[in-house]
Amino acid sequence: MNALRESYGQEIDQILAKYPDDEKRSAVMPLLFVAMRKDGYVNKQDLEDIGEIIGRSSTDVASILGFYTLFHDKPEGKYRIQVCNDLPCALRGADEYLDNLCDNLGIRPGETTEDGVVTLEAVMCLAACDKAPMFQVQDYNGVAYHENQTVESTMQLVESWRAEGGKDA
Amino acid sequence: MPEAYLCLRHREIENIDQMDVYRQNGGFSAWEKAISQMQPDEVTTEVFDSGLRGRGGAGFPTGLKWRFMDGNNWPHYVVVNADESEPGTFKDREIMESNPLQFLEGVMLTSYAVGANLSYIYLRGEFWELAHYLDERIAELEKEGLLGDKLFGSDYSLRIRTHLGAGAYICGEETALLESLEGKLGQPRVRPPFPPSFGLYGKPTVVNNVETLTNVPLIIEHGSSYYRKWGTEKSAGTKVFSLSGRVKKPGNYELPLGTTFRELIYEYGGGIIDDKEVKAIMPAGASSSMIVANDEALDTPMDYENVPNVGAQLGSASIIVIDETVSMDWLINKTVHFFKHESCGKCTPCREGTFWMSNVTERVHEGQANWEDVILLQDVATNIKGKCLCALGDFATEAVTTAIERFPEDFKAKAKSNGAASEELVETSAAVAD
DSSP: OOHHHHHHHHHHHHHHTTSOTTOGGGGHHHHHHHHTTTTSSOOHHHHHHHHHHHTOOHHHHHHHHHHSTTOOSSOOOSEEEEEEOSHHHHTTTHHHHHHHHHHHHTOOTTOBOTTSSEEEEEESOOSOGGGOSOEEEEETTEEEEEOSOOHHHHHHHHHHHHHHTGGGO | OOOOOSSOGGGTSTTTTSHHHHHHTTTTHHHHHHHHHOOHHHHHHHHHHHTOBOTTTTOOBHHHHHHTSOTTSOOEEEEEEEOOOSTTOOHHHHHHHHSHHHHHHHHHHHHHHHTEEEEEEEEOTTOHHHHHHHHHHHHHHHHTTSSBSSGGGSSOOBEEEEEEOOSOGGGGSHHHHHHHHTTSOOOOOOSSSOTTTSOGGGSOEEEEEHHHHHHHHHHHHHOHHHHTTSBOSSSBSEEEEEEEESBSSOEEEEEETTOBHHIIIIIISOSBGGGOOEEEEETBGGGSOOEEOSHHHHTSBOSTTTGGGGTOOOTTOEEEEEETTOOHHHHHHHHHHHHHHHOOSOSHHHHHHHHHHHHHHHHHHTTOOOHHHHHHHHHHHHHHTTOSSSTHHHHHHHHHHHHHHHOHHHHHHHHHHSTTSOHHHHHHHHHHHO
């Protein structure tokens, strides 16, 4: 039984309907996003399930999973703070902001806080160069922008997540 | 020159994102006119005559691209490139967020012009909320009878679907974007054939940028000569300039093509932070050559024909401003790191070259290199250029080679700061490099 289809059957049908009948392979990326909704990453069973839905091998699905930066294959923080420190943002203080944020969170880019609430990442340009420092938050349900940030405003956000109960929220 | 809001009309007309306001301001009249009174070819001709050129970076004439569609192979597709990922570019996002109906009407008119019944908007995965917003607006258009089957009693039907990427700069390259939309790795195809003959699912496809298509409704509503009221003969119309970097007022400014760098940076951008001296301009984002910001450059009109005179391209007009506080070794370390991360890995010169360039730029920036490393960097860059399937390889080298050529002092200073390199060696090898 296809577990993914069992959990998200109707939504999967809507996704498949976006593409021509003989081109269901196109659904692989939206289906990977669906698979990440449960706990923020794609597991081996998901690869099998997606492969079955679109008629491709799980290896094929895994290649797509590995190619794109917004797909994840292991559990990490509930919220991923993805700070842009690319050239335009860095010209407006993003590197200093990121350093300070690291100090405040007690982790470096690529690491997760002990309570499992935050994974911090340094990422490439997010098309918000005039509103640096900025980051996006990727959680299990999608991506949201946070612009014109200070370390204080970011830490307030982090504290609000912690107040929600961290991993069990 | 004064700002002229053709794409950023929301700055002039409040609530233009609402259906009734958009319609009161001429919205969808072009759409109705096209379907009821114009042949698809006539729409293409109007756009061709307007002189509109692709706003994604290449500046290719839009109407001409549409004319390349293979009429013997069906179905046809329109795919909108909303993958906006060039460092320094943030215009398409504002257009889609704030003037979504005009953008969608542009997609609709383009689809009609090339005979597509199904069109896709490929958005970068980070535009997650925006994609869901556009889905809602598309549903609204279907409800209003502006999208769907047998529109306005004609035989023409059209559906538009969004598709989210998942974080890959390379998918802004049109053939990589098509591969990604087909569910494959986002890697560029060998060209030719080009998308108008072999595009999405192997069918003729027009791939256009968001800003390009947002201009189309006004061209059809008011005619091609209306659009030529702005800009120059070869660069007609307005352009949304994304201004970023060391300026007081960064942001999007929609100005006629041919406006000078000086006007943009000093009049609109408010000048340089702390009133420092401007040092360099990158007019096409991280892919850009470094323009030395002297008086000649500052007074150069920003259009497709004049920017090459100061050694760069207009590209997507993402103007990154560099001031005297910035050292070029730091800057190219940033851009090279970006391209190393974003290289898709298909072509060896780009995959390996960006890796090795990044090793060297890191070393130079850390002050652990001598002048020979700078020469090595030039050498690696030269060996990438012109040897890859898509432009990413070339893009990775532009800032590197032009920064070293045009700002050698920054690199000499770094090489000198490394005790291992004698001043004499720096001077001799610099002379050789010259």
